Amino acid sequence: MTVTMKKVARRAGVSISTVSRVLSGHLNVREEISCKVKRIMKELGYTPNIIAKSLVSKTTNSICVLLPGPAEELFSNLFFMELIRGIVAGASRLGFDILISSGATEQEELEVVSQLLKGRRVDGMIVLSSHYDDAVIEYLNTNSYPFVLVGRSDKYDGILSVDTNHSMAAYDATSHLITMGHERIGFVSGPQDLIVSRDRLEGYRNALLDHGLEWYPEWIVEGESLQDSGYGSISDFMNLPNRPTALVAVDDMVTFSVIRVLKQLKYKVPDDLAIVSFNNIPLAELSVPPISSIDTRIYDLGAMASQVLIQRIQHPEHENQYKNRFIIAHQLIERESSMLAM
Structure with a gap:
């Protein structure tokens, strides 16, 4: 009964x-x-x-996580897996469920977001990346739907966001290599339409400028090109006249590919090329050599994102009383990949 x-x-x-x-x-x-x-x-x-x-x-006690691209690709990326683990933990503590969705194109993402929110299937949205002209963020902001961005937006200063200070993190990574005795430092960037990529490039350049060092366009390589044609790209990079002796790489996954190709080319890390990376995923410590990496506290980013979004959903009347931007502090974890001075 x-x-x-x-x-x-x-x-x-x-x-x-x-x-x-x-x-x-x-x-x-x-x-x-x-x-x-x-x-x-x-x-x-x-x-x-x-x-x-x-x-x-008129609530569902559920929020959607919008993945920045096809799910089958992102679930093999340990950064996003750890981020989602934090999101789920933060939401569960407050009695909310998580729905995960994605779109292969920006138009597909817009359709997913529109159907979920107009159909009241979720109470809010967590967006995991931001482009300069981001149609999804514009749609959410224009229609006043509850959402939080993991990252930052150039166009909308007042939106709710949780982020790392990526410019300062890249500054710290570059400065560390300078203290290790390096004066010629290259940079492996992410896609330049992503704000996080531009922020990290800015931090790298600022660190060199502040220490009176030069940088050259040929010292900056995009991470996707290294992964797609790694052997040739790394070979060309290492054969540059007056090539860098150290490298700041966009994330640990790219760094694994760089180290693997360097070994194939008979170069040693850090003797021939010192490396500092980003995100400090668990495998960074297990790499050979172990990778120096900026710990962006991925889990905490996710947990904070879900908590601040749910707070806004449950208490919209207090929206003007809370701050909109939350920065999670980063930390450089020094390991063997960067520790030998030239």
Whole structure:
């Protein structure tokens, strides 16, 4: 026999509306009443009708994570796996479920976002990357849908975001190589339509400038080209006249490819080329040699993103009382790939 809310209320000696407020987590229910109702729910095996509850409250207690590209590619990237782990943990602590979606093109992403939010299938959205002219962010912002960006936007200063100070992180990575005795330092960048890539390139250049060092366009290589045709690209890079003796690489996954090709070409890290990378995924420590990497605290980025978004969803009336931009502090983890001075 189905246990109803009415039966729970009768057993607890309270009204149905009180049981409903306990289920919704309202603060105006006395602690002893709330504990009593929850105990009786457990004794009777009462399970709330989530669909009916969402129709009444007009909420789903779920948020969507929009992946920046096809899911089959991103789930092999340990950065996004760790980020999602943090998002799920942060949401679960607040009683929210996670829906993960993606689109192969910007138009597909827009369609996914529109269907989910217009259909009220989720209460808000977590966006995991940002381009300069980002149609998804523009759509969300224009229509005042609750969302948080993991990253930052050049066009919309006031949007809710959680990020690393990527410019300062790249500055710190470059400065570390300079303290190790390097004066010719190259840079492996990400796609230049991504704001994070431009911020890291800016930090790299600023560090060299502040230390009175030069940089040259041929010292800057895009990470995707190294992965697609790594052997030839690294060979050309290492054969440059007056080539760099050290490298700041866009992330650990790219660095694995660089180290592998360098070994094939009979170069040693860090003797022939010292490297500092980004994100400090667990495999960075297990690499040969272990990789010096900027720890961006990926898990904390994800957990913070879900928590601040849910806070806005649950308390929209307090929106103007909270700050909109949250920065997670980074840390350089020094390992063998950068530790030998030239």
